[in-house]
Amino acid sequence: MQRRAALLALLCAPALAQQTADRRALEAAARAEGRIVSVGMPDGWANWRATWADLKRLYGLEHQDLNMSSAEEIERMAADGRKGTVDIGDVGFEYAAVARGRGVSLPVKPALWEQIPDWAKDADGYWALAYTGTIAFAVNRKRVARPPVTWAELFGGSHTVLIGHVGSSAQGNAAVLAAAVALGGSETQLTPALAQFARLQREGRLIVEQPSLKLLERGEIDVLLLWDFQALGMRSRLARGAPEYEVLIPADGSITSGYTPIINRHAPHPNAALLVREFIFSDAGQLNLARGYARPIRLAQLNLPEPLRQGLLDEAQYAKARLVQPAIWAWEAKKLGPIWQREVLQQARR
Incomplete structure (x- = not known):
């Protein structure tokens, strides 16, 4: 019965959240649940570490x-269905419609729904x-004297070039799309990029592995294809003596996308999930993301400290980057x- 009451409270949350009514009741209910599984x-x-620490402290x-x-x-x-085991996730832009x-x-x-741009949200709040x-x-820079500045x-x-798990990772998918856009393609025309990645595969220069801090520290790869915030964040945490990395936006084109927290319809801790999502969009949560080098969606409303601004890449580097077309890309990314397996990974090495 308690579980049912919590779920009913969550289903009523849009109105409560918009009016910021009963915030204390939500906090009390989340405290009673005492746990969040993401x-x-x-x-x-994106500096989730700081957000989890704040939620524990507060x-x-x-x-x-x-x-x-x-x-x-x-x-x-x-797969969990009604026997939900996780509360909240963070999925790429094109996967938001898939989740719905x-x-x-x-x-x-x-x-703070009204402060989120219309292009960056679902009208129904999903x-x-x-x-x-x-x-x-x-x-x-220990392996590459002259960094490539274009695709x-x-x-x-x-x-040697590292790309993540194309087909399941929003970051890996976006790297393929970014290359395609720079080479004259689009969401529905990936052939220019696939042909180039296939050539890297045949030449033994394509590394397919999820990027990690340990991988960067080993320093065995020339160029890694990453979100800007991931590259900057991992670079900031490299151990003393690790290779130095230059992070740049390719000058002939790139793709900007984003990530959305989604609350599991059958969250085991629904009030905690709602409170977490509220915190993520608050000033404190958005600043935590900025400290992880991500660009908060409410950046226009934030008083961003100058050291945080200086930690981001120069805005001029983004001149040829364009926003992904999520409705189109959601469908194309599914395919x-x-x-990728057929046209790139199955290419025989010379």
Whole structure:
């Protein structure tokens, strides 16, 4: 009965959140649950570490994360069904509509809903981007004397190149799209990029592995394709003596996308999940994301300290980056995994 009451309270949350009514009741209910289980929100990604620490300090919420790709997060929620084991996830822009279509996410409008741009949110509250990122090159300066500044230079050189798990990772998918856009393609025309990645595969220069801090510290790869915030964040945490990385936005084109927290429709700790999402969109939560080098969706309303602004890349580097077309990309990205396997990974090495 208590569980049912909590879920009913959550379903009424859009109105409560918009009016900021009964905030204390929500906090008390979240404290009583005492726990939040997330997926795809590890400490080192976009500075989630600080957010989990704040939620523990302010509301006593213990936290556990299961690090998954966007596709895996949705599959986990769908597979659990009514026996939900996770509360909240963080999925890429194109996966937001997928989550709604699969029926795993709950429509909840945070209190600051009106400050989120219309392009960055679902009209019914099923999702809203909390931050954005742009595909960048992280260039190992111990291995590369002259960093490639365009996709043309990257593909025309002799560099080893790392890309994540294309087909399941929003970051890996966006890297393919960014290359395609720079080479004259689009969301529906990925052939220019696939052809170049296939050539890297045949030449033994394509590394398919999820990027990690340990991988950067080993320094065995020339160029990594990452979100700008991931590249800057991991670079800031490198151990003394590790390789130095130059982070840059390719000058001939890139893709900007974002990530949205989604609340599991069958969250085991629904009030904690709602409180977490409220915090993420608050000034404190948005500043935590900025400290992780992500660009908060409410950046225009924030008083961002100058040191944080200086930690971001020069705005001029983003001149050729464009926003992903999520409605189109959501459909095309669903097809990308098998195409990537067939046209890139199955290419025989010379």
